[in-house]
């Protein structure tokens with residue numbers, strides 16, 4: 001990609017990518033335009049019209065089916081509302097390829113459906129003949145069921161639960177098996193980032209949507225699988241929308257790639273927008289890659305069944321705040337201790353623990369501190385309180401702690417979670433839910449290339465899901481820290497992520513999967529054309545797409561990394577002998593992708609004085625990226641007490657550990673891809689990076705972030721190179737208040753003001769160099 005490419009010069013800056021002609025106006029020059037907002041969701045998530053589509057067959061009387069697996073779970077499984085409908089589920093799927101299954105939270109969808117299906121005839125592995133180039137070859141198709149989850153913690157906890165119910169080991173040894181029956185290999189497995197447990201013989205595999213998308217790149221017909229269960233579709237992450245598009249292509253395609261074996265798709269949720277899903281799977285789009293041209297007439301549904309299962313296992317009593325709550329943290333504290341002091345610790349159903357939903361990591365950590373401090377003042381005759389935080393950036397081990405029974409019998413567990421625990425999961429012991437009514441939502445403004453992360457009111461769908469976490473092991477209670485009137489004003493569902501996110505990643509995934517015309521890819525809610533064009537252009541600048549819109553070798557290499565395309569591009573540039581700084585770049589990327597900032601915010605002058613000397617050792621005048629590098633290098637060189645090392649510098653211990661995990665994974669991937677030799681083990685002596693090497697590292701980052709740069713204007717403000725907006729350096733950056741010739745920033749966020757975050761000082765001419773290298 002090093003060669004310079006000429007832009008078309010018919011009077012304006014334009015570039016052709018495939019069949020798109022995109023203007024470069026505004027990237028290098030100003031082009032004022034009004035901003036638009038993304039459209040509202042079209043339909044209520046809890047749409048009552050769903051009833052009119054109910055399965056035509058009346059429910060059959062509950063057959064007396066004996067569960068298989070571990071007998072200690074028989075009674076609980078038989079009590080689930082889904083249990084008596086298992087024959088209906090099997091019957092529909094014998095006849096049809098798609099089933100939309102709507103059942104209340106806790107009715108047994110995620111745990112039972114795959115168990116109902118894996119013994120079905122259509123679910124057995126078959127050997128078929130498929131075309132490979134000019135010749136026919138024999139391949140195995142089917143045998144496994146994939147169950148996708150929006151989050152890692154849901155995939156792993158469900159796999160643990162189902163492996164217990166089936167009485168088969170997750171670690172793949174042969175000691176398990178139905179009691180008294182023949183020994184079996186593993187039946188259940190899971191696959192999430194950093195962790196895969198797929199024992200030999202696995203028939204039911206829980207995995208994140210992202211992992212299945214990765215598998216699709218390697219196996220476009222999903223030949224391993226007989227069925228894909230898309231669980232919690234209502235969350236409408238970009239990944240699940242892409243997955244739905246790919247699945248639609250497979251089920252409506254000619255099945256030759258699967259040797260004629262159909263792939264069954266089961267879509268599940270408690271709060272799905274039934275109409276949107278039915279409409280999506282009913283009309284057959286043409287994906288633009290097939291030989292046929294788009295059909296003007298929607299074709300009939302490719303064999304879709306719908307089943308709505310009423311009833312929940314246990315009731316959940318909902319209480320609203322009588323009036324608006326001025327201070328949510330205070331109200332949370334009051335509610336936790338009201339429950340704790342007034343309600344029993346357990347009953348005949350088991351423990352009665354608390355799960356509270358807060359908007360983000362910061363709020364959780366603040367609440368944890370408040371609750372722990374207050375708990376110390378309690379009467380010693382009362383049970384103790386043990387708080388567990390639960391948010392996405394925690395390591396999997398730390399997340400799993402919240403799912404363990406609390407140690408010490410006379411103790412109540414209080415789990416403080418983000419919406420990571422909102423769907424799919426059962427947190428054992430939880431019978432009380434406290435819902436603060438907010439969640440941090442990412443919103444990307446394509447035109448500005450800017451992302452905001454603001455706490456916003458949740459949707460009704462989320463509120464229902466949150467309450468659903470309380471009634472899973474016995475009758476539960478949900479305390480909503482907002483009024484009934486506020487609840488009524490909540491939107492039925494959240495805006496699908498694809499309409500409010502940077503599309504660069506999604507489009508690269510489509511291209512890697514061979515989709516040429518991304519505008520024709522089937523999506524439930526297609527994004528605006530302008531957002532797609534911006535993403536195409538950015539991918540071209542990154543060198544991931546050629547000018548004719550095809551994915552390049554670099555693009556193909558980029559999708560192998562669990563990173564955003566700009567960061568993946570930086571990583572690949574770092575392996576180029578011209579820059580040769582892969583280990584350093586991995587260290588920096590690990591720190592910036594490990595969660596919220598690894599540097600804790602210093603709130604008081606005292607705190608600042610306390611850490612000043614320590615932190616000065618880490619700071620580099622080149623800015624935040626080089627500071628992260630020094631921090632990681634010194635941290636890994638430390639071989640006595642890393643916890644103390646972090647505490648002295650007010651560095652987030654958990655995030656630093658997570659950064660180490662990411663570093664290990666990225667190093668492993670780079671070795672596997674032949675980008676570097678196995679690096680020497682830690683600890684390595686610390687050697688400061690020379691200014692020349694720092695320049696190479698920053699230039700490498702510019703390969704991914706040339707469009708995220710700003711130049712100092714005569715009035716001392718920073719003006720972005722793309723769009724010409726004024727941006728300020730965020731107070732958390734070490735370059736805050738400094739005047740540099742030009743800056744590069746990895747994030748552009750809107751909170752109270754437009755802020756550049758993760759900032760580095762660069763030279764203005766490096767920007768043009770990097771852009772020319774890309775174009």
Ligand SMILES: Nc1ncnc2c1ncn2[C@@H]1O[C@H](COP(=O)(O)OP(=O)(O)OP(=O)(O)O)[C@@H](O)[C@H]1O
Pocket residue numbers: 080103104105106107108109110111112157158161269270313423424425426427428468471472473
């Ligand atoms: N990890 C677990 N520990 C204890 N009980 C569990 C666990 N997972 C599931 N269960 C039990 O199985 C029941 C059914 O769970 P399942 O996840 O299958 O329901 P669901 O219909 O998929 O719910 P949701 O829509 O809320 O995800 C739960 O209500 C709970 O009683």
